[in-house]
Amino acid sequence: MFFSSSNLVKSLTSSTSQGNWFAGKFRNLKSRSKWSLYASRVEPYSTNGADRSYEGVAAVDGELLWSGRWWARPIDARKQIFCNRSLNMKSIDAIGFDMDYTLAQYKPETFESLAYVGTIQKLVHNLNYPSELLQWKFDWRFMVRGLVLDKRRGCILKMDRHKYVKVAYHGFRELSRDDRQAMYGNTLSRESYDEPDYALIDTLFSLAEAYLFMQLVDFKDAFPDKMPSGAYDYSQLYKDVRSAVDLCHRDGTLKQAVANDPSKYINEDPLIIPMLKMLKQSGRKLFLVTNSLWDYTHVVMNFLCGKCGTEGGVPRDDEWLSYFDVVVTGSAKPTFFMDGNRTPLFEVDISTGMLQNTDSGVPMAQIGGVGLEGVVLPNATVKKAHRVFQGGSVAHLHNLLSIEASSQVLYVGDHIYGDILRSKKELGWRTMLVVPELAAELDVLHQTMTIRKEISELRTQRDDLEDSLLRLEWCLRHENHTDEDQQRLEQEVAHLRKENAIVREQHRQGQRECHHLFHKTWGQLMKTGYQNSRFSHQVERFACLYTSHVTNLCYYSPNKSYRTTEDFMPHELQGDRR
Numbered sequence: 314m315f316f317s318s319s320n321l322v323k324s325l326t327s328s329t330s331q332g333n334w335f336a337g338k339f340r341n342l343k344s345r346s347k348w349s350l351y352a353s354r355v356e357p358y359s360t361n362g363a364d365r366s367y368e369g370v371a372a373v374d375g376e377l378l379w380s381g382r383w384w385a386r387p388i389d390a391r392k393q394i395f396c397n398r399s400l401n402m403k404s405i406d407a408i409g410f411d412m413d414y415t416l417a418q419y420k421p422e423t424f425e426s427l428a429y430v431g432t433i434q435k436l437v438h439n440l441n442y443p444s445e446l447l448q449w450k451f452d453w454r455f456m457v458r459g460l461v462l463d464k465r466r467g468c469i470l471k472m473d474r475h476k477y478v479k480v481a482y483h484g485f486r487e488l489s490r491d492d493r494q495a496m497y498g499n500t501l502s503r504e505s506y507d508e509p510d511y512a513l514i515d516t517l518f519s520l521a522e523a524y525l526f527m528q529l530v531d532f533k534d535a536f537p538d539k540m541p542s543g544a545y546d547y548s549q550l551y552k553d554v555r556s557a558v559d560l561c562h563r564d565g566t567l568k569q570a571v572a573n574d575p576s577k578y579i580n581e582d583p584l585i586i587p588m589l590k591m592l593k594q595s596g597r598k599l600f601l602v603t604n605s606l607w608d609y610t611h612v613v614m615n616f617l618c619g620k621c622g623t624e625g626g627v628p629r630d631d632e633w634l635s636y637f638d639v640v641v642t643g644s645a646k647p648t649f650f651m652d653g654n655r656t657p658l659f660e661v662d663i664s665t666g667m668l669q670n671t672d673s674g675v676p677m678a679q680i681g682g683v684g685l686e687g688v689v690l691p692n693a694t695v696k697k698a699h700r701v702f703q704g705g706s707v708a709h710l711h712n713l714l715s716i717e718a719s720s721q722v723l724y725v726g727d728h729i730y731g732d733i734l735r736s737k738k739e740l741g742w743r744t745m746l747v748v749p750e751l752a753a754e755l756d757v758l759h760q761t762m763t764i765r766k767e768i769s770e771l772r773t774q775r776d777d778l779e780d781s782l783l784r785l786e787w788c789l790r791h792e793n794h795t796d797e798d799q800q801r802l803e804q805e806v807a808h809l810r811k812e813n814a815i816v817r818e819q820h821r822q823g824q825r826e827c828h829h830l831f832h833k834t835w836g837q838l839m840k841t842g843y844q845n846s847r848f849s850h851q852v853e854r855f856a857c858l859y860t861s862h863v864t865n866l867c868y869y870s871p872n873k874s875y876r877t878t879e880d881f882m883p884h885e886l887q888g889d890r891r
């Protein structure tokens with residue numbers, strides 16, 4: 314027996330008044346102007362490039378560094394370094410950097426478009442895809458990192474940390490909840506959502522190819538007869554796109570264009586040199602490990618660190634090399650980090666690009682490169698002072714840097730798998746992930762603070778309403794009442810059901826709209842509903858630190874002890890509910 318009749322009446326009265334309160338809240342939230350106000354103020358897409366406009370030119374002389382006059386706490390959230398695993402920088406002897414999308418932030422609107430157009434040209438000219446593809450347009454804002462591409466079904470998915478698919482598109486058509494459930498909802502045979510049937514969109518390099526794949530899926534559905542003979546299924550489309558993209562990276566399509574005009578494709582960053590100087594001054598050894606080859610690395614690093622002004626020209630300048638103790642190009646990460654990797658290490662002659670095998674001493678041409686035209690390499694006088702390598706393994710690197718324990722190394726990269734997961738898992742290096750999308754995400758988080766609080770309150774109200782309803786339904790079914798009480802109960806149950814449906818829908822809609830303020834298709838990068846997204850789950854597991862931009866290191870002492878925020882179990886988040 315749960316209630317006496319008089320208790321029941323009391324509880325009904327309180328439920329009813331709660332219902333009125335909901336109704337008021339509902340009206341309040343129902344006024345769409347509030348949402349539209351936010352919608353109009355918030356850029357609905359996240360952008361890959363963090364907004365750096367607030368930095369100003371003074372940064373060049375170090376004034377904005379943590380040690381400068383302008384240092385202030387708390388640090389602007391967009392510049393903060395967030396900590397998943399405590400890290401005392403005093404124990405770090407060597408700091409390494411990845412180059413592409415870590416030190417060099419590519420401009421998505423130009424660089425990804427270049428990759429998109431180059432890939433289409435290869436599909437049409439090398440793989441017999443119809444020439445009408447050449448007219449296709451690319452929306453560089455559409456795709457985001459963290460999505461999973463289902464090669465067999467031609468779908469793209471966003472999932473939560475438990476690998477439940479929460480948003481799914483086939484081509485550019487969103488799957489209904491029922492279709493999504495039918496395709497991905499079988500809890501008994503949960504997929505790993507990994508290669509070979511799935512591809513993770515975990516680097517910013519993959520956004521253009523994911524977009525193109527979805528376009529091809531729609532195209533194949535609409536015009537199956539127009540596809541080239543081999544493209545009989547979606548997986549084959551994916552393979553073709555992949556090989557076309559791969560070729561763009563290898564044959565100079567992308568790199569020659571960047572070398573011709575770096576400022577068109579790469580954001581300048583006046584804080585790179587102050588950051589490197591500051592870290593070097595602190596006594597740390599600095600190294601660069603990039604998958605890019607020497608000539609391209611020189612172009613990009615020269616642009617970032619050289620004194621080439623804002624015209625986009627790249628005058629000869631070798632100064633960037635002086636900030637690094639060791640530079641490894643063509644590193645073939647993540648294999649570079651693997652235990653037992655026996656890849657030979659070559660020393661690069663930086664003035665000719667020729668390779669010298671460090672074991673046999675036989676000079677040879679750069680492996681894997683096409684030779685970029687118009688790139689001026691350093692002259693022979695500087696080559697003795699700086700050591701640049703190609704290939705090799707982490708064991709070579711540890712030797713070159715005299716590293717005894719891998720926990721003395723911090724590596725900063727952008728690729729969760731290639732840079733972070735392997736170096737952390739295989740080696741135990743400490744890691745920092747650069748997530749440029751974070752800056753825009755933090756902006757929207759800030760702007761939606763009030764609205765998210767209200768949605769969370771609505772969620773609590775929904776749950777309370779549901780509990781009240783379940784309770785009354787139970788009483789109706791299992792207890793004996795006078796006819797009069799029975800009638801009142803039935804009325805109340807009917808009333809609560811209505812209220813519950815309204816609040817439920819209101820909460821669902823509010824949450825959906827709020828998510829779409831982050832990105833109109835995929836929502837918040839780090840969340841799916843109330844759960845962490847698969848992407849943020851990986852960030853949490855493998856990146857000791859994460860931040861929106863590599864030069865945010867400028868705002869902290871190189872001896873800082875980064876400490877994690879407190880973990881919370883659900884029961885600790887009860888607040889004053891007693």
Ligand SMILES: Nc1nc2c(ncn2[C@@H]2O[C@H](COP(=O)(O)O)[C@@H](O)[C@H]2O)c(=O)[nH]1
Binds near residue numbers: 411560605606
């Ligand atoms: N051959 C391919 N190269 C690729 C692909 N995607 C990216 N890249 C190249 O890798 C490096 C990344 O450098 P890092 O500094 O981040 O280690 C850069 O040169 C890219 O062009 C690909 O699909 N195929």
Ligand SMILES: [Mg+2]
Binds near residue numbers: 728
């Ligand atoms: Mg990179």
